[in-house]
Amino acid sequence: MKSSPRLVWFALPTILVCALLGSMYGSRVEATNEGLLQSSARANFKQFRRIYRLVAGNYATPLDPDVAIFGPTNSMTVGAIPGMLRTLDPHSNFFDPKAFEALQLDQEGRYYGVGMYIQLGLGPSNNLVPTVLYPLAGSPAMRAGLRPHDVIIRVDGKSTAGLNLTSVANMLKGPKGTIVRVTVSRVGYPDPLHFSVRRAAIKESSIDASFMIQPGIGYIHIRDFDETTNQELTQALARMEAHHLGGLVLDLRDNPGGLLSEAVAVAGHFLQRGQLIVYHYGRSSPEQRYYAPGDDEGNNYPIVVLINHNTASAAEIVTGALQDHDRALVMGRTSFGKGLVQTVYLLNDDAGLALTTAHYYTPSGRLIQRSYSGLSLYDYFNHDGTPLPVKREVYYTDGGRKVYGGGGITPDIVFKEPRLTEFDRQLLIHFAFFKFARQYVSTHKDLARNFEPGPGVLVEFKRFLAAQKIPATDKDLVTGQDYITGQIRQYVLSDVFGGQEINQISRENDPMVQKAVSELPAAEQLASNAKRYVASRGVN
Amino acid sequence: MKMMRAACAAMILLLFSAGGVLSQGTQEAAPQFPGHGQAPASNADYKKAAKQFGEVYRVVQQDYATPVNPNRIIFGGGSTVIGAIPGALRTLDPHSNFFDPSRYALLKQQMEGKYFGVGMVIGPRPSKSGTMETEVVQPLPGSPAFKAGLRPGDLIWTVDGKSTQRMDSTQVADLLRGPEGTVVHLTVRRAGVKQPLAFDITRQRITRLSVDDAFMVRPGIAYIRINTFNEVTNAQLSQDLDRLGENNIHGMILDLRGNLGGLLDQAVLVASHFLRAHQLVVYHAGRSSPMERYYVQGGETGPEYPLIVLIDGDTASAAEIVTGALQDHDRALVIGQRSFGKGLVQTEFPLSDNTMLLLVTARYYTPSGRLIQRNYHDVSIYDYFNHYEPGPPPQTQARLTDGGRVVYGGGGIAPDVTVPAVDLNSVQQELVNRGAFFDFGRTYLASHKTVPADFVPDRKVMQEFKAFLPSESVDISDAQSRANEAFIRDHIRIQLVSTIYGEEAGDKISVENDPLVNKAIEDLPRAAQLLVNRNRYMALRGR
Missing domain, CATH: 3.90.226.10 (2-enoyl-CoA Hydratase; Chain A, domain 1)
Known part of the structure; x- marks a missing residue:
């Protein structure tokens, strides 16, 4: 079961993707100024009001005006305002007061909860159960004594059986200062353990992994861009520079975005003073250009950026x-x-509007x-694999390389996660790695973090599969060897270490990260070629 | 069957929405909330929500990144673009609808059940070259087209001297309609006939049969x-x-x-x-x-x-x-x-600009x-x-x-x-979906010209049908064709008889073969018993 760690607060994935906001906050919108609208717009607005009055006056059953105008909670397609916004683009959204508060907290990188990562784990009867991955340092969950591997069986007395992670995460969240009762089962304790945890504002780090992956080579994963991202990056780079940073893998996979100002500051760390980072403009929004503030003296080590579809x-x-x-x-996938650019407008009654005002x-x-024209919201957000248009506009980098517009960033080096074979899938379905790791750890002591499953472990695994009656041919095992060893290492180490340590170990073992490290010389070459190109053009 | 094809799919929603349309004026009833129902929203709640909409609308008009089409954002456009009014209506129920002028005109025509024309259902047919041509799907029984002798499968070639190549069937339909009593000149191509056939048909009030x-x-x-x-x-x-x-x-x-x-x-x-x-x-x-x-x-x-x-x-x-x-x-x-x-119950509220709100009341x-x-x-x-x-x-x-x-x-x-619905098996579905019977009817009549009213396909006809299938890219085995022999025989019969003798003649055959109708005939004594029981029960209760 490869269930990736999942943040407790990750409750509104769609909104997150949709709410990647520009840094601008519009002024509070003040009352009517119909003079500003063109006449057809005014006529249509009148028509809308007329129809609304007819509906309000004549509908068959009692109706809730808030639902008719704002749509039902979490609906992005029905209701007058969502219906109107859906004619524009997939990212303009209306937030009722509750959703707007959550959005604001989110941008500050905060939420109210207990502060722990949860993931799906294997329960006693071979079912999937929500499990604590690790509590954040200093969080209410940690202070209350929750530990990695604790299986969450009840929240506030309600069984978690059959619930997905998002539902459990939502149960753990709640208003500031309230108490949530968490019941867990822990290995070695016959009876369930009860914890009462007081919910507090949780500050989630924007950078959830930063370490030296090899001597002189740093690895940083930025999870999103919230108000503290640049500050966290500054600290992380300072720590690394103390170790003579000579190369950096900057991992932006699964980063849905966030605040523009933070993105500019992050890019500014690596660029020279005055270099353009991004610009935007729209019909009513004059062009605005953002430049790198500082200079990168002593900061010209090679960088490989990892991206994926998210x-x-x-x-x-x-x-x-x-x-x-x-x-x-x-490197990675498009x-x-x-x-x-969405501008966030604070409306009356604490509702919010994120409106696309520029590109x-x-x-x-x-x-x-x-492109999003003619696509349903679902198809737009789930387009993974849709081919891009054949004819794309060509642009040139400083170094004269071709790059293409109109559909995300195309990587310089394509790296696709290997696809699972049918055999790999069977192993996952039968929780083979999960169970094997548990058995292996119980019989092998002193496992170190550089544990590498050798041929002996593979033989043991083969015997295990036979005992479990999971069909496996020698050919399966040979072809799938890399995958199998990787999974065994991952599961064994997460049984032994758990917590934050496994986070680092699994990143060290990620084939794409390893490939990125090996491409650092190519990144260095790229930069020096560009410098030469720019210089030669400067001479002419 | 192919006959169904012309029944414009887009209209289904409209048909659904038509139960008991009561017309009212456009008077703007001020919201009023009678006492029944739980905790009705107050007038102020309605106003507040409307004001919030106005605010958002204004921001969109002023600040959106690209020029905004006010019609599109309020009324929507097509099935994929929702719009404010349809968006609000979708929160209510599936049958409240907003009609723009063209949809409203279509609905009115549909509801009146009549128009001036020649009285036939037409539809597109792919030609050999891959373009779309327009064919007669079915002349309506008793219509001018039926009386003039048009047949299902006739390919419409010209209307009043205008070639219909490059027209879609909606455009052809528009040409066929016109003022009552005027004559439309039509040429068609019929399988098995070398020269185009010419018809002069007088347009009449066509009442869609009910x-x-x-x-x-x-x-x-x-x-x-x-x-x-x-x-x-x-x-x-x-x-x-x-x-x-x-x-x-x-x-x-x-x-x-x-x-x-x-x-x-x-x-x-x-x-x-x-x-x-x-x-x-x-x-x-x-x-x-x-x-x-x-x-x-x-x-x-x-x-x-x-x-x-x-x-x-x-x-x-x-x-x-x-x-x-x-x-x-x-x-x-x-x-x-x-x-x-x-x-x-939906009430029709006609609005200015020939639009209409159909609201569940x-x-x-x-x-x-x-x-x-x-x-x-x-x-x-x-x-x-x-x-x-x-x-x-x-x-x-x-x-x-x-x-x-x-x-x-x-x-x-x-x-x-x-009585559960009988689903067609995959072979039967394939034959129907491909319009195999319809197309076979056209080919068969090209060489045989006509069939008797009591026509039943014999072995020779069945063989001819089998030989015809490859041209429809339908591939069925001998075993499959044996297993579906009765189905195939009936459908060939219905197709040919209705082409020559009209839709009702064909319907008669399908009704006689319909298992549910036969079951109903068997059950008539039960229906009779129902009446007896009711009378007895009501007598007991003293009525």
Whole structure:
């Protein structure tokens, strides 16, 4: 079971993707100024009001005006306002007061809860159960004594059986200062343990992994861009520079974006003073350009940026800027393609509107936004694998390399996660790695973090499969060897270490990260080629 | 069958929405909230929400990244672009709709059930070169086109001298329509005939039939099929019953399968044919719409003959009203599958600019007090219209019929005798979907010119059909063709007979072969027993 760690607060994935906001906050919208509307717009508005009055006066059953205008909670398609916004683009959204508060907390990187990561684990009767991955340092969950591997069986007395992670996460969240009762079962204790945890504001780090992956080579994963991202990056880089940083893997996979100002600051760390990072403009929004503030003296180590299909918005701005200035080599899969600036308007009664007011462009002039015309919301957000248009506009980086506009950032080096074979899938379905790891750990002591499953372990695994009656041929085992060893290592180590340590171990073992490290020389070459190119053009 | 193709798919929603359209003016009733219903929203709540909308609208108009089309954002555009008004209506129910001028005009035409033209259904057919041509799908029985001798499968070549190449069938249809009494000159290509055939047809008022079939399916047993309730339904039914002679009728099968509804007054009139004077047919009530009851007009005066109503999942709205009334009064035995469950009264509010709001203002109840409407909360509009339901509807709202039987409301009309729908097998589906019978009919008649009225395909015809299939890219094995022999034989027969002798002649054959109709004929004694039991029960209760 490869259930990726999941943040407790990750409750509104759609909203998150949709709410990657520009940094601008519109002024509070003040009352009527109909004079500003064109006459047809005014006539249509009148028509709307007339129809609304007819509905209000004549509908068959009692109706809730808030539902008719705002739509039911969490609906992005029905209701007058969502219906109107859906004619515009997939990222303009209305937030009722409750959703708007959650959005604001989210942008601050905060939420009210207990502060722990949860994931799906294997329960006593071989079912999937919500399990604590680890409590955040200093969080209410940690202070209350919750530990990695605790199986969450009840929240406030309600059984978690059959619930998905998001539901459990939502049960753990709640208003500030309230108490949530968490009942867990822990290995070695016959009876369930009860914890009463007081919910508090949880500050989630924007950077959830930063360490030296090899001597002189740093690894940083930025999870999203919230108000503290740049500050966290500054600290992380300072720590690494003390270790003579000579290369950096900047991982932006699964980063849905966030605040533009933070993206500009992050890109600014790696660019020279005055280099353009991004610009945007719209019908009523004059062009605005953002430049790197400082200079990168002592900061010209090679960089490889990792992206995937869930790299969006602010994360695409950083990637695009570093690619256009040949500052980094970009690796992975084509990014999401979200290049619309939303301005957040605070409306009356604490509702909010995130309205697309401009389009972003990378320094070379590429439009990041992917086409959305004629697509349903579902198809737009789940387009993974949809081919991009054949004819795409061509742009050039500082170093004269070709890059393409109109659909996310195309990586310089394509790296796709290997696809699972049918055999691999069977192993997952039968929880083979899960069970094997548990058995292995119980019989082998002193497992170190550099544990590497050798041929002996594979023989043991083969015997295990036979005992479990999971069909496996020698050919299966040989072809799938890399995958199997990787999974065994991952599951064994997460049984032994758990917590934050496994987070680092699994990143060290990630084939794409390893590939990125090996490409650092190519990134260095890229930068120096660009410098030479720019210099030669300067001479002419 | 190919005949169905021309029935414009986009209209289905409209048909659904047509149950009992009451016209009102555009007066802007100030919101008022009668006392029933729990915690009604206050006037201030409505104003507040509307103001919030105004705020958002203004911001969008002023600040959106690209120019904004005010029509699109308020009224929507097409099926994928929602818009403010459709977005608001979708929070209410699946049957409240906003009509832009073109959809409104189409609806009006549909509801009036008549237009001036030649009276035939036409549709697109792919040509050998891959372009689309327009062919006659079916001349309507008794229409000018039918009388002039047009046949299904004729390819429309020119209309008034204009070539129809490069036109789609909607454009061709527009050319065929025109003022009453004018002549349209038409040339067609017919398989097996070298020269184009020329026709001069005088346009007439074309009334779309509502009563499709009315004939004796057995001696003394009438079969009546009503496909929709439009302005002419009752008049047509009266005519048909006169023609058949009500005194000759000793049992009747009333087929309402696939009938999506239509006009309420027509449903009341149709039900009245079979009920006694002053019996209640239906009533409706809504928050702002006072209760209104509809009673039998005229009413049955002669002897009551046993009556069976056939329904299926596409029996909706006005057709459910008729079925519910006949069931509640124990007048008819209902056979088939549970009906659609559409019992909302929509009121037409014509607006300026030839647009219209069709708003649900009340709900229908059968005489015994059953709500016909099926649940639509937390159901996507797609699932709602395609009948994807988690399980059988709850058996709530138990009511008694006149004869003391228990019936349930809240989810369409449940038949007294459930007979599952017979699905076509994959071979049959393939043949029908490809239009194999339709196309074979055209080819066959090109060489044989005609068939006798009692035509039954013999072995030679069956072989010819098999040999023809590859040209339709249909590939069926000998075993498959043997297994479906009866199906194939019947469909060839129906196709050829209806091409030469008209739709009703073909329908007669399919009705005679329809298992549900045959089951209904067998069950007529049960329907007779129902009447006896009801009379006994009512006598006991002292009526």
